[in-house]
Amino acid sequence: MKKPASTGTTDPASPAWQMSFPCTRALCEQLQDEADMLFAGWPSPPALVASEPDETRPDDWLLDIIFPHKPDDATIAAVLARLPDGTATPYKLEPVPDADWLTQSQAGLEPITAGRFHVRNDGEDAAPPGFTDFLIPASRAFGTGQHETTRGCLDVLSRLGETGHRFGNIADIGTGTGLLAFAALSLWPRAHVLASDIDPVAVAVSAENAALNGVPLGGGAGEVQLVAAPGVDHDLIVGLAPYDLIVANILAGPLIELAPSLVAQLAGGGTLVIAGLLKTQADRVTAAYRAQGMLLMERADHGDWPTLRLRKRHRFGWRRPHHWRREDFGDAPGYGSW
Incomplete structure (x- = not known):
C-alpha cells in the first residue's frame, strides 16, 4: 500500500482522524452515496466532507473522511479499493484537533x-x-x-x-x-x-x-x-x-x-x-x-x-x-x- 502523501502529526490519542485524497466531483458524490454500505455496522460511522479547492477547476475535488478514531489498514484498504487508482492513490492520514469540524465546514x-x-x-x-x-x-x-x-x-x-x-x-x-x-x-x-x-x-x-x-x-x-x-x-x-x-x-x-x-x-x-x-x-x-x-x-x-x-x-x-x-x-x- 502506498504511504500517505503526508501523515502530519502522529498522535494516537487524538479523538478523530482524517483521511484526505483528491478525486473527481463524480467520484466524491459516489463515495458519499455509498458511505452507508462502506461503513455498515460501525457504531460511529465516519463523516464524508467534499470540497472544491479551486473553483476554476470544477471537476477537481477533495474528499475528507473523518473517522472517530484512527482507521486500521483494512479500513484504509476498503476505501482505496473504491478509487480508480486503488492503492496507488496518494492520500493524507492525520489526527484532527478536538474541534467541531462540521460547524467549521x-x-x-x-x-x-x-x-x-x-x-x-x-x-x-x-x-x-x-x-x-x-x-x-x-x-x-x-x-x-x-x-x-x-x-x-x-x-x-x-x-x-x-x-x-x-x-x-x-x-x-x-x-x-x-x-x-x-x-x-x-x-x-x-x-x-x-x-x-x-x-x-x-x-x-x-x-x-x-x-x-x-x-x-x-x-x-x-x-x-x-x-x-x-x-x-x-x-x-x-x-x-x-x-x-x-x-x-x-x-x-x-x-x-x-x-x-x-x-x-x-x-x-x-x-x-x-x-x-x-x-x-x-x-x-x-x-x-x-x-x-x-x-x-x-x-x-x-x-x-x-x-x-x-x-x-x-x-x-x-x-x-x-x-x-x-x-x-x-x-x-x-x-x-x-
Whole structure:
C-alpha cells in the first residue's frame, strides 16, 4: 500500500482522524452515496466532507473522511479499493484537533432563496421582502439548507403551497436540522408536523433551531413534534399515520430500502416528496416507489440532484377514519391534494 502523501502529526490519542485524497466531483458524490454500505455496522460511522479547492477547476475535488478514531489498514484498504487508482492513490492520514469540524465546514456558506424561503446560517443576511426567513446555523447536525437537495425540496413545497394544495398531517423523515419541517409548517400553519431523524443529535439541533426561528414544538395542530427513530420504525410515527404529506431528503439507498414502509404510512392520494438521490439513481428510485403504487407527478433537477414528487394511488395501503374539518384543510384533507 502506498504511504500517505503526508501523515502530519502522529498522535494516537487524538479523538478523530482524517483521511484526505483528491478525486473527481463524480467520484466524491459516489463515495458519499455509498458511505452507508462502506461503513455498515460501525457504531460511529465516519463523516464524508467534499470540497472544491479551486473553483476554476470544477471537476477537481477533495474528499475528507473523518473517522472517530484512527482507521486500521483494512479500513484504509476498503476505501482505496473504491478509487480508480486503488492503492496507488496518494492520500493524507492525520489526527484532527478536538474541534467541531462540521460547524467549521459549514461556516460562511452563502444564504439561499428557494421558492418562498430564504435560508441563512448567520444573523446578518436579512431576507428579501416577501420571503419566509429561516436561520439555520452551522451545527453538529448535517444540513444547513444550502445543499441542492434541500433547495429542491423547498422549491417543491413552495409550489404545492402556491397551487392550493392543503395538508393536515405531515412527516419529515430524516429531518437533519428541522428546516423542511419548519418550512412545511409555515406553508400549512394548522397542520400537525412530525420530524424524525435517526441521529439524536440532529433531533436536539432541530429543537435548538426551532427555538431560534420561533417554531412551536409539541404534538398538536400548528406544532412540530420531534422524535429520534430509524426510518419510520417508531410507535409514534406509525401511530400518527397515515400522513397526507411525507418529505424524505436522505440518500438513494435508504430511500429504496424504505419504499414499502414509507408508502405504508401515506394516505391514499397522499403526496411524497423525496430527495438525496443523484440523476443516475433517479430511475431506480422511481421504480421502487412505482412498485408500491406511487405515481410520479413531478421531477425537478437542481444540478445533479433531482427532487421527486409522487402521489399514492388510492387502492394501495390501508385507510383509517379521518375527522378533519373541510373548511380547515380543503376538499380532500388527509387523502392527498390532487
